[in-house]
Amino acid sequence: MNQFLLATVVAMTVATSVVAGERSARPSGEAEIALMDTNHDGRLSADEHAAGATTMFAKMDADHDGKVTAAEMDAAQKSMHASTSDSPNKMTSADKIKVVDSNGDGILSADEHEAGSRRMFEKMDKDRDGTLTAAEISAGHKTMMKKTN
Numbered sequence: 001m002n003q004f005l006l007a008t009v010v011a012m013t014v015a016t017s018v019v020a021g022e023r024s025a026r027p028s029g030e031a032e033i034a035l036m037d038t039n040h041d042g043r044l045s046a047d048e049h050a051a052g053a054t055t056m057f058a059k060m061d062a063d064h065d066g067k068v069t070a071a072e073m074d075a076a077q078k079s080m081h082a083s084t085s086d087s088p089n090k091m092t093s094a095d096k097i098k099v100v101d102s103n104g105d106g107i108l109s110a111d112e113h114e115a116g117s118r119r120m121f122e123k124m125d126k127d128r129d130g131t132l133t134a135a136e137i138s139a140g141h142k143t144m145m146k147k148t149n
Helices: 003-020 028-036 046-060 070-079 093-100 110-124 134-146
Strands: none
Touching: 028 046, 028 134, 046 070, 046 110, 070 093, 093 110, 110 134
């Protein structure tokens, strides 16, 4: 798993919590399903995942300019009371952006975020059925996080 996918998962996990307005007690897969499963079938289609990613990006984009800066990502993390400072592998918001920043401008554009989300979906869809279960999401996050150790 490359750092691009890791950073995307980290950003998406942060953004999921921002959309929820608080940290969920449920495992990340269940929380994401609950937030984005618009047809309530217990799975995320690629379209539902993409729509959720768009919503998450909009929540982080505080000034609504179509770009997310490290400061905006930091503010989103603070708004959900995220405490990641105890993690030995903590990436700063600037580091997360740098990994997915395809044009190197230090800012996460909507297009960069969308491309990362799409790649994340494809990586997590282990059975290639075009949907993600809570288990696939949780396993994908776990696998990607292990790669930083």
